[in-house]
Amino acid sequence: MKILGIGIATLDIINTVDDYPVEDSEVRALSQEQRRGGNATNTLTILAQQGHQCSWAGILASEPNTQYIIDDLEGNGINYQYCRDATGGGMPTSYITLNRRNGSRTIIHYRDLPEFGFQDFRAIDLAPFDWVHFEGRNVTETRKMLERCAAEHPSLPRSLEVEKARPGIETLFPLANLLLFSKNYANYCGFSDGSAFLRFVRQQEPHPILICAWGNQGASAMGTDGSVFASRAYPPGRMVDTTGAGDVFNAGIIDGLIRNRKLPSTLSAACRLAGYKCGIAGINGLIRSLPAHWRQ
Numbered sequence: 001m002k003i004l005g006i007g008i009a010t011l012d013i014i015n016t017v018d019d020y021p022v023e024d025s026e027v028r029a030l031s032q033e034q035r036r037g038g039n040a041t042n043t044l045t046i047l048a049q050q051g052h053q054c055s056w057a058g059i060l061a062s063e064p065n066t067q068y069i070i071d072d073l074e075g076n077g078i079n080y081q082y083c084r085d086a087t088g089g090g091m092p093t094s095y096i097t098l099n100r101r102n103g104s105r106t107i108i109h110y111r112d113l114p115e116f117g118f119q120d121f122r123a124i125d126l127a128p129f130d131w132v133h134f135e136g137r138n139v140t141e142t143r144k145m146l147e148r149c150a151a152e153h154p155s156l157p158r159s160l161e162v163e164k165a166r167p168g169i170e171t172l173f174p175l176a177n178l179l180l181f182s183k184n185y186a187n188y189c190g191f192s193d194g195s196a197f198l199r200f201v202r203q204q205e206p207h208p209i210l211i212c213a214w215g216n217q218g219a220s221a222m223g224t225d226g227s228v229f230a231s232r233a234y235p236p237g238r239m240v241d242t243t244g245a246g247d248v249f250n251a252g253i254i255d256g257l258i259r260n261r262k263l264p265s266t267l268s269a270a271c272r273l274a275g276y277k278c279g280i281a282g283i284n285g286l287i288r289s290l291p292a293h294w295r296q
């Protein structure tokens with residue numbers, strides 16, 4: 001299937017430490033690694049590994065680090081012909097402190113680059129695509145993109161990742177067929193349970209499929225008919241690196257639905273995939289390395 005993802009790519013600089021440092025202290029990193037990150041491009045990386053033809057639309061800066069991003073995209077088979085080159089600024093950079101003790105990651109993100117806008121998006125021919133996935137950012141412009149999809153290609157499935165609370169992001173919800181919520185967003189809305197949160201969202205949005213990932217407590221899903229499903233988490237034997245686990249989970253959901261698999265099995269498979277990811281560093285080659293007992 002042909003999948004288009006709208007969002008960002010980042011340069012991730014990862015420092016692994018023995019334990020998370022206290023404020024105003026000095027610690028030595030055990031190792032330092034550079035990766036290509038970004039929610040949408042991470043999700044596309046996994047979808048490409050699952051056999052889909054993936055394209056990314058975003059912004060590329062005119063600076064040396066961009067070549068590293070491009071090389072990684074090409075290495076993962078992700079087409080970037082729809083990207084716009086921007087002069088000035090640099091590629092968004094995430095400085096990640098990875099705690100070796102429990103696999104947690106703390107991110108300091110710096111961005112000095114324009115957002116991908118509707119004028120960029122309107123130049124893309126959507127007819128060849130089977131699915132379009134959006135990061136829930138740049139709300140005003142993303143609304144126009146979703147509206148264009150709904151008006152010109154109403155049968156084209158549209159998924160929206162809702163990771164953070166942003167002004168007006170709720171106005172995007174009616175325009176998507178699949179809403180992928182994070183635990184952080186549900187907590188922001190005052191909920192401590194994924195299923196209860198989805199029931200709350202359903203009162204406002206009766207049509208989309210609703211998903212809420214809840215980290216080490218698994219995930220919840222609600223079908224268009226209101227049926228609620230839950231899956232437990234599948235933690236690895238040792239937590240190594242949780243960076244990108246949510247992006248991997250989202251890829252598992254999209255892959256299952258685009259293949260017309262049932263929602264409960266799709267949810268469980270996505271939790272398994274995210275759990276396996278937490279036991280390895282990075283996401284390159286993840287699907288190829290997936291042992292049989294981690295598959296559903």
